[in-house]
Amino acid sequence: MASRTAAKDIITLRGSAAIVSEFFGYAANSILYNRGVYPEESFVKVKKYGLPMLLTEDEGVKSFITNLTAQLSEWLEAGKLQRVVLVIMSKATNEVLERWNFSIETDSEVVEKGVSREKSDKEIMREIQAIMRQIASSITYLPCLDEPCVFDVLAYTDKDVAVPFTWIESDPKLIANPQMVKLHSFDTKIHKVDTLVSYKNDDWDEQ
Amino acid sequence: MDAGSLNSFSNLKGQSRCPLQEQLLQRRNSKENMDRFIPNRSAMDFDYAHYMLTEGRKVKENQTVCSPAREAYRKQLAETLNMNRTRILAFKNKPPTPVELFPSEHSTSSVHPTKSAKPRRHIPQSSERTLDAPDLVDDFYLNLLDWGSSNVLAIALGNTVYLWDASDSSTSELVTVDDENGPVTSVSWAPDGRHIAIGLNNSEVQLWDSASNRQLRTLRGCHRSRVGSLAWNNHILTTGGIDGQIVNNDVRIRSHVVETYRGHQQEVCGLKWSASGQQLASGGNDNLVHIWDRSMASSNSPTQWLHRLEDHTSAVKALAWCPFQSNLLATGGGGGDRTIKFWNTHTGACLNSVDTGSQVCALLWNKNERELLSSHGFTQNQLVLWKYPSMVKMAELTGHTSRVLYMAQSPDGCTVASAAGDETLRFWNVFGVPEVAKPAPKANPEPFSQLNRIR
Numbered sequence: 027m028a029s030r031t032a033a034k035d036i037i038t039l040r041g042s043a044a045i046v047s048e049f050f051g052y053a054a055n056s057i058l059y060n061r062g063v064y065p066e067e068s069f070v071k072v073k074k075y076g077l078p079m080l081l082t083e084d085e086g087v088k089s090f091i092t093n094l095t096a097q098l099s100e101w102l103e104a105g106k107l108q109r110v111v112l113v114i115m116s117k118a119t120n121e122v123l124e125r126w127n128f129s130i131e132t133d134s135e136v137v138e139k140g141v142s143r144e145k146s147d148k149e150i151m152r153e154i155q156a157i158m159r160q161i162a163s164s165i166t167y168l169p170c171l172d173e174p175c176v177f178d179v180l181a182y183t184d185k186d187v188a189v190p191f192t193w194i195e196s197d198p199k200l201i202a203n204p205q206m207v208k209l210h211s212f213d214t215k216i217h218k219v220d221t222l223v224s225y226k227n228d229d230w231d232e233q
Numbered sequence: 234m235d236a237g238s239l240n241s242f243s244n245l246k247g248q249s250r251c252p253l254q255e256q257l258l259q260r261r262n263s264k265e266n267m268d269r270f271i272p273n274r275s276a277m278d279f280d281y282a283h284y285m286l287t288e289g290r291k292v293k294e295n296q297t298v299c300s301p302a303r304e305a306y307r308k309q310l311a312e313t314l315n316m317n318r319t320r321i322l323a324f325k326n327k328p329p330t331p332v333e334l335f336p337s338e339h340s341t342s343s344v345h346p347t348k349s350a351k352p353r354r355h356i357p358q359s360s361e362r363t364l365d366a367p368d369l370v371d372d373f374y375l376n377l378l379d380w381g382s383s384n385v386l387a388i389a390l391g392n393t394v395y396l397w398d399a400s401d402s403s404t405s406e407l408v409t410v411d412d413e414n415g416p417v418t419s420v421s422w423a424p425d426g427r428h429i430a431i432g433l434n435n436s437e438v439q440l441w442d443s444a445s446n447r448q449l450r451t452l453r454g455c456h457r458s459r460v461g462s463l464a465w466n467n468h469i470l471t472t473g474g475i476d477g478q479i480v481n482n483d484v485r486i487r488s489h490v491v492e493t494y495r496g497h498q499q500e501v502c503g504l505k506w507s508a509s510g511q512q513l514a515s516g517g518n519d520n521l522v523h524i525w526d527r528s529m530a531s532s533n534s535p536t537q538w539l540h541r542l543e544d545h546t547s548a549v550k551a552l553a554w555c556p557f558q559s560n561l562l563a564t565g566g567g568g569g570d571r572t573i574k575f576w577n578t579h580t581g582a583c584l585n586s587v588d589t590g591s592q593v594c595a596l597l598w599n600k601n602e603r604e605l606l607s608s609h610g611f612t613q614n615q616l617v618l619w620k621y622p623s624m625v626k627m628a629e630l631t632g633h634t635s636r637v638l639y640m641a642q643s644p645d646g647c648t649v650a651s652a653a654g655d656e657t658l659r660f661w662n663v664f665g666v667p668e669v670a671k672p673a674p675k676a677n678p679e680p681f682s683q684l685n686r687i688r
Contacts, residue, residue: 065355086329094324108319117330176330181322189322196323 037150038142042216043102049154049212049219050128051095054112054179055081056161057126061114061168063175075155094179097190101183102130102217105137109182113199117174122199124168124225131218143215153212157221160209167207168225201226354602356618356628360659361648363632364397366390371635371654373550373567373594374461374475374502374518376419376432378639378652383426385443386641386650388658389417394431396443397658399643407441408448421463423470426644430470432460438472440484452489455480464504464513471513473501479515479525496523496538502550507559512539512578514562516549522564524578540581546570551607553596555621563605565593573607573619587624589617594638599664600646606663608651610636616651618663630661 037045052074059069059080064087069080082088101107112126135141180196189195204224211220368391370377377389386397387407392415394407410417410433419432428449431439438452438460456474464471469491470482477497482489494515503516513525522542529539542564551565551573561584562576571591575584591609598605603621614637616630635654642649642664649661 067355067358084329090324090326090328174330177328178323183320183322185320187320187322189320192325193322194325196321198321 035144035146036142037145037214037216039103039105039136039140039216042136042143042214043099045150045154045214046102046130046217046219047095047099049157050098050110051091052079052081052158053126053128053161053221054091054094055079056158057112057114058082058087058177060162060165061124061171061175063114063171063177075151075158077155077158079158093192097193098181101181101187102132104187105132105134106184106187107132107181108184109180111180111182111199113178113180114171114175115178115199117176122201122226123171123175124223125199125201125204127222127224129220129222131220133216136216145213145215150212150214153210156210157212160221164207164209164223168223203227354665356630356665357662358628358630360630360632361662362660364658364660366652366656366658368393369638369652369654369656369658370416370418371638372418373548373592373636373638374500376421376462376502376550376639377417378641378650378658379420379422379429380641380643380650381422381426381429381443382424382644383443384644385422385426387420387422387429387443388652389420389431391416393417394420394429394441399648405446407443407446408439410439418459418461419463421465421470423465424467430463430465430472432463432472434459436460436474438463438470438482440470450484452482452484455482455490455493461500461502462504462515464506466506466510466513471504471506473497473504473515475500477501477517477519479504479513494523494525494537496525496541497521502548503552503564505552505554507554507562507578508556509559512560514552514554514564514578516545516552516564518548520545520547520549520566520570522549522552522562522576524562524576524581540576540578542574542576542581542583544574544583544586545572547592551593551596553598553605556598556600557603563596563598565589565596565607568592568610573605573624575622585622585624587619591615592636594636595640595651597640597642597649600642601664604664606640606649608637608640614653614655616640616649616661616663628663630663632659633657 056079058064064082064084068084069082071078072081098107098110107130109130110128113122114124115122136143180199201224205227206222206224209221209223211218366388380386384399386399388395392412393409394417396405396407414433414435414437416434417431418434421430423429427442427444429441429443431441436456436458440449442449455472456476456478458475460472460474462473468483468485470484471479472482473479477499479494479501480490481492483491497515497517497519499518501515501517505514511527515523515525522545523538524540525537526539529537545564545566547567547570549564549566553563555561560577560579562578563573564576565573571593572586572588573593574586577584589607589609591611591613593607594610595608596605604627605619605621607617607619609615609617613631614633614635616637617626618628620627633653633655637651637653639652640649647662647664647666649663650658651661652658
């Protein structure tokens with residue numbers, strides 16, 4: 027198949043940024059749902075990536091994620107986003123219990139020279155689908171979050187990024203001596219996203 | 234972005250800069266490298282600077298003879314030093330916390346002025362349990378449901394009063410009255426949760442002991458026709474009839490009628506004693522609400538009511554005394570009125586009035602939070618949870634297919650039972666679990682919240 031002629035298979039920086047930031051939106055929703063950070067009933071089912079995905083209906087969470095993905099896509103287009111981390115913390119103690127780490131490698135040539143790359147939508151979707159499946163199945167090995175939790179999102183950017191008005195600098199909210207599980211990656215040929223979840227060692231298991 | 238990229242090292246190499254800048258850089262490139270270009274001290278890295286001034290220059294000078302190992306070392310070093318050049322950012326406005334923390338209203342709202350939604354308690358949108366209630370009389374003016382302090386729910390279906398024990402979900406029949414006396418028009422548990430008063434269509438009121446399933450006595454001669462409302466105040470059982478009279482009965486003594494309140498011209502359909510037992514609120518089909526005071530009644534003054542509230546434009550059945558503010562009464566009007574009104578019963582002043590868009594059949598206060606639940610008829614037949622005093626709708630619970638005539642609250646205050654004209658009894662977990670007294674609320678869980686006040 028001559029993919030050269032099919033307009034669909036050309037991917038631009040903008041398109042790639044849109045795919046990646048949208049992915050973060052769905053991934054964040056999925057994590058919040060699957061990890062029970064917000065009550066099940068506050069989510070609705072939609073079809074995405076060939077999977078039933080859940081999206082929050084809570085206005086506060088919704089607008090948080092919308093603002094987040096909008097900003098992420100801006101940074102992605104500038105090639106300045108290195109990493110996005112979704113942190114789940116205990117509401118009572120603020121202890122970090124889980125870190126969902128999405129590392130991003132940007133093809134600098136695309137950013138600098140504005141060239142485009144070739145990869146079919148279908149293939150990218152398939153890769154994202156695999157990650158989403160892994161997120162959904164993560165509850166089987168992640169320790170139970172049996173206390174009320176809150177979440178936050180950290181964006182690791184290049185140092186030369188001007189801090190937007192609505193953002194502040196944060197500490198990395200690391201987990202001491204965590205367990206880590208690497209999930210699938212996806213690659214738009216412009217942005218490569220590696221997913222990794224690290225979580226607090228369950229003391230129970232160690233004994 | 235440009236302003237922010239000034240201290241970027243990659244930009245100093247400047248392939249894509251404007252010509253002027255590029256030239257300038259080239260000229261300086263060999264000697265001064267980049268030590269003049271550091272705008273703040275926190276970004277200074279002396280090791281890196283040293284490296285760039287000494288080693289770095291050497292590398293550049295003999296770039297052609299540079300070994301791959303050296304290049305790799307340089308790269309790795311740069312990468313390590315690059316750690317400094319990552320910014321970790323987070324939104325100032327944190328996502329809403331999932332579960333409502335009651336004191337947070339006061340502690341965090343001041344710190345988060347921009348936070349629109351306070352963390353909310355989850356309110357299930359559907360009923361937790363549905364029971365059949367066949368032959369439930371669909372009559373707005375009656376009071377056929379009550380949940381006693383011993384956690385037993387009493388409901389009158391036609392001529393029969395059933396008891397449903399909430400602790401073990403068992404149902405038993407208390408009494409079936411004869412056809413000529415029925416149907417049952419009101420039920421009310423005594424404060425002890427053991428004795429129950431049953432008002433009948435034939436103007437009688439029966440007192441039953443639910444523990445022994447035995448009738449204790451019948452109160453006769455207080456009303457001319459059906460008794461649609463009942464309210465207990467210790468040993469006083471207050472009855473309201475279709476004749477517009479309100480009678481205080483002392484159930485311990487033979488001649489039980491101790492006082493009669495005359496003020497309503499039509500059927501008394503709502504009766505509630507305040508928690509202190511000092512004031513009685515009554516609502517009638519004549520659109521009136523009266524506040525009666527115990528002390529005034531005994532003085533036998535000609536005008537017995539303390540206040541006569543004439544603002545409703547339809548029958549008033551829904552009455553609820555506020556559990557956290559002793560002189561606050563909420564009243565709800567029927568189909569032609571549709572408002573919930575709040576009263577200061579000391580002064581008789583109307584504090585607020587909210588149009589709900591549908592007849593108000595029943596009102597209940599949440600014992601644990603400042604919230605009010607109302608039940609409605611056409612068109613939605615829904616229950617509405619209101620925040621007090623803002624009267625913001627927190628939830629609308631639908632499920633009933635006919636007007637929700639009666640509501641009762643479990644003794645722990647969490648669960649609400651509602652009975653509707655669709656002959657179902659539904660249980661709603663609307664008021665949530667009472668929060669165990671929290672230790673002094675943490676000022677704010679977010680370590681950076683103070684920074685929000687920069688502006």
